[in-house]
Amino acid sequence: MLSLKAFHIFFIAVSILLGMFVGGWGVRQYLLNDRLGSLGLGVFFFVSAFVLLAYGLKFIRKVDELGI
Secondary structure, three states, X not given: OOOHHHHHHHHHHHHHHHHHHHHHHHHHHHHHHOOHHHHHHHHHHXXXXXXXXXXXXXXXXXXXHHOO
């Protein structure tokens, strides 16, 4: 059984990977179809993956600081 901390880190990591995948897919669709909606989707998910990465690092630092 995973601890809550381990599950949280795992969930963040999977969310980052999914965000990068969808972001790449959106940019690829833009290059193929030249639709701005696809580019917007790609950029949005790349930004969300970056924000999740920053949040994950902050979470890990805070947990280590608290000794949880």
